[in-house]
Amino acid sequence: xxxxxxxxxxxxxxxxxxxRKGVFVSLFSxxxxxxRAVDGVSFEIVxxxxxxxxxxxxxGKTTVGKTILRIIEPTSGKVYFKGIDILKLSRSEIxxxxxxxxxxxxxxxxxxxxxxxIYNLVGEPLSINKLVNNVDEKVEKVIKxxxxxxxxxxxxxxxxxxxxxxxxxxxxxxxxRALVLQPEFIVADEPVSMLDVSIRAEILEIxxxxxxxxxxxxxxxxxxxxxARHICDKIAxxxxxxxxxxGDVEDVMRNPMHPYTKALLDAVPDxxxxxxxxxxxxxxxxxxxxxxxxxxxxPRCLETMDLCRKEEPQLLKxxxxxYVACHLHN
Amino acid sequence: xxPPSLIIDNLKTYYExxxxxxRAVDGVSFQIExxxxxxxxxxxxxGKTTIALSIMRLLPRNGxxxxxxxxxxxxxxxxxxxxxxxxxxxxxxxxxxxxxMNALNPVHKVGDQxxxxxxxxxxxxxxxxxxxxxxxxxxxGLxxxxxxxxxxxxxxxxxxxxxxxMALSCNPELIIADEPTTALDVxxxxxxxxxxxxxxxxxxxxxxxxxxxxSIISELCNRVAIMYAGKIVEIGDxxxxxxxxxxxxxxxxxxxxxxxxxxxxxxxxIPGSPPDLLNPPSGCRFHLRCSKAMDKCRMExxxxxxVNNTFIACHLYD
Numbered sequence: 001x002x003x004x005x006x007x008x009x010x011x012x013x014x015x016x017x018x019x020r021k022g023v024f025v026s027l028f029s030x031x032x033x034x035x036r037a038v039d040g041v042s043f044e045i046v047x048x049x050x051x052x053x054x055x056x057x058x059x060g061k062t063t064v065g066k067t068i069l070r071i072i073e074p075t076s077g078k079v080y081f082k083g084i085d086i087l088k089l090s091r092s093e094i095x096x097x098x099x100x101x102x103x104x105x106x107x108x109x110x111x112x113x114x115x116x117x118i119y120n121l122v123g124e125p126l127s128i129n130k131l132v133n134n135v136d137e138k139v140e141k142v143i144k145x146x147x148x149x150x151x152x153x154x155x156x157x158x159x160x161x162x163x164x165x166x167x168x169x170x171x172x173x174x175x176x177r178a179l180v181l182q183p184e185f186i187v188a189d190e191p192v193s194m195l196d197v198s199i200r201a202e203i204l205e206i207x208x209x210x211x212x213x214x215x216x217x218x219x220x221x222x223x224x225x226x227x228a229r230h231i232c233d234k235i236a237x238x239x240x241x242x243x244x245x246x247g248d249v250e251d252v253m254r255n256p257m258h259p260y261t262k263a264l265l266d267a268v269p270d271x272x273x274x275x276x277x278x279x280x281x282x283x284x285x286x287x288x289x290x291x292x293x294x295x296x297x298x299p300r301c302l303e304t305m306d307l308c309r310k311e312e313p314q315l316l317k318x319x320x321x322x323y324v325a326c327h328l329h330n
Numbered sequence: 331x332x333p334p335s336l337i338i339d340n341l342k343t344y345y346e347x348x349x350x351x352x353r354a355v356d357g358v359s360f361q362i363e364x365x366x367x368x369x370x371x372x373x374x375x376x377g378k379t380t381i382a383l384s385i386m387r388l389l390p391r392n393g394x395x396x397x398x399x400x401x402x403x404x405x406x407x408x409x410x411x412x413x414x415x416x417x418x419x420x421x422x423x424x425x426x427x428x429x430x431m432n433a434l435n436p437v438h439k440v441g442d443q444x445x446x447x448x449x450x451x452x453x454x455x456x457x458x459x460x461x462x463x464x465x466x467x468x469x470x471g472l473x474x475x476x477x478x479x480x481x482x483x484x485x486x487x488x489x490x491x492x493x494x495x496m497a498l499s500c501n502p503e504l505i506i507a508d509e510p511t512t513a514l515d516v517x518x519x520x521x522x523x524x525x526x527x528x529x530x531x532x533x534x535x536x537x538x539x540x541x542x543x544x545s546i547i548s549e550l551c552n553r554v555a556i557m558y559a560g561k562i563v564e565i566g567d568x569x570x571x572x573x574x575x576x577x578x579x580x581x582x583x584x585x586x587x588x589x590x591x592x593x594x595x596x597x598x599x600i601p602g603s604p605p606d607l608l609n610p611p612s613g614c615r616f617h618l619r620c621s622k623a624m625d626k627c628r629m630e631x632x633x634x635x636x637v638n639n640t641f642i643a644c645h646l647y648d
Contacts, residue, residue, distance in 0.1 A: 056515040201597035226590035267520035268590040269545035
């Protein structure tokens with residue numbers, strides 16, 4: 001049973017994208033190949049939590065985020081939003097539910113329509129979801145949302161266009177656009193990676209403040225471990241479509257168990273001391289088309305054993321809420 | 331001691347626009363020693379890339395060097411003719427542009443693109459250039475047969491290695507790298523940084539590294555200059571600047587930087603946004619965002635002065 005304070009529960013989620021081939025190739029080969037972008041992922045997000053999904057490009061983290069919102073249909077698995085199996089819902093039901101689950105994209109330069117004013121951008125979701133009855137109500141809600149993301153004074157922003165705003169201000173508009181629907185859950189896909197370091201913290205602070213204020217839970221997708229450490233409560237490390245390690249952020253950072261997590265941590269440059277280490281083999285990521293047998297990380301791992309080539313490790317408990325998928329620890 | 335590789339003296343580069351001159355670089359001086367890795371850091375729009383483009387004399391049409399000298403081995407690049415510049419670009423100073431790996435021509439093999447650079451600048455036979463391209467590929471950690479690959483067959487990190495090979499192709503003395511690892515994943519970034527560091531030591535290159543990411547500079551550079559709104563606010567040894575920053579702006583930048591090796595904490599930030607360089611604020615350009623601003627900061631522009639072993643432009647240390 002799912003307890004009341006679990007807002008999102010994902011069970012053995014898979015998304016395999018079929019590879020389309022040319023006419024001739026498909027005539028002669030019968031085997032359909034797949035890109036196994038997400039290949040059996042399970043986790044839960046508790047209400048009011050910031051859950052970090054961390055990994056390199058191509059590991060499937062964005063696909064997980066989009067499948068949870070059913071922007072992408074999964075191949076198999078289950079996704080529950082407050083106990084509702086969202087994969088069983090019809091199109092109109094999911095549309096109603098999506099008001100409560102929103103997405104913030106990475107690039108505020110591309111995610112906002114350049115020909116719409118800030119008022120229209122933030123007001124649009126209200127009109128689509130028929131949440132306002134008249135213009136006054138709409139203006140009021142838009143202003144409230146702009147105030148929440150600290151665009152001050154909000155009135156002066158209403159008639160502006162995105163190109164008149166800085167990157168940080170644009171990302172605030174993107175947040176306001178999600179916020180105006182009063183969602184309970186937000187997927188934030190690299191929300192600050194396009195912004196300067198000096199203003200990242202300001203945007204993150206707004207997101208965390210809104211979390212406290214409105215009880216929003218976040219799925220925070222990022223490649224930046226340092227950021228994850230300071231923002232997230234829990235963290236999952238993904239590699240080639242699977243979770244390698246998951247746990248409370250401080251447990252994972254202080255005591256990383258999986259060789260991949262260690263390699264990631266070693267590779268993060270630091271401002272105060274030079275400590276860069278490369279503790280991984282090769283520089284070509286494995287392709288999600290031909291996933292290696294056994295542990296999918298074994299060709300790049302420095303501690304590979306025979307078992308790793310044969311058997312896929314399961315995500316097993318180390319202690320408390322800390323789980324790792326590695327034969328070294330089983 | 332050898333004379334410095336590059337001396338920049340009171341450089342001012344402005345962009346003409348219909349509403350007036352944008353003072354992108356406004357009186358910047360520094361020098362890069364032979365074999366030194368020098369970092370240039372600051373937020374977007376602070377003028378770092380404009381300095382690089384001024385050195386290479388590749389400014390867009392509305393950009394103009396209005397004052398100052400850029401001395402490269404005794405030659406003032408601000409006064410060099412096009413012909414002189416053609417002999418310097420790539421052969422003596424090469425540049426790794428931001429996002430260059432995505433600018434590889436998709437319909438040519440990467441080897442041919444390196445060969446093209448070698449033939450154009452060194453005027454050698456194609457066969458010899460091809461041989462050199464193979465050697466360069468090995469030098470950047472790729473196998474020689476990669477020269478027959480097309481860009482789409484390579485990963486981001488491999489493409490960036492090809493770009494580095496290209497920058498090294500004519501044995502330059504100085505390499506300018508503009509955000510060389512920005513679009514790369516953390517492990518690939520670490521590998522590329524390591525490669526740049528090794529090549530620099532092996533070939534005794536001088537390096538100017540431009541990035542907004544202080545941690546990359548901290549890994550790779552000896553000295554760093556922090557820029558704000560077209561001016562240098564702090565310049566000194568990387569260790570001093572990154573571990574004990576003195577200028578309030580540098581302090582803000584360092585504090586905003588999350589470290590993966592420290593306990594969870596509330597990140598701080600610098601409120602506000604950089605000023606409009608059409609009409610830069612009076613006095614210290616940072617005073618509008620500075621928590622320690624005094625009356626003097628609003629009126630009088632601070633000059634770079636030595637405090638301990640670092641140079642700082644701030645009235646707090648007068």
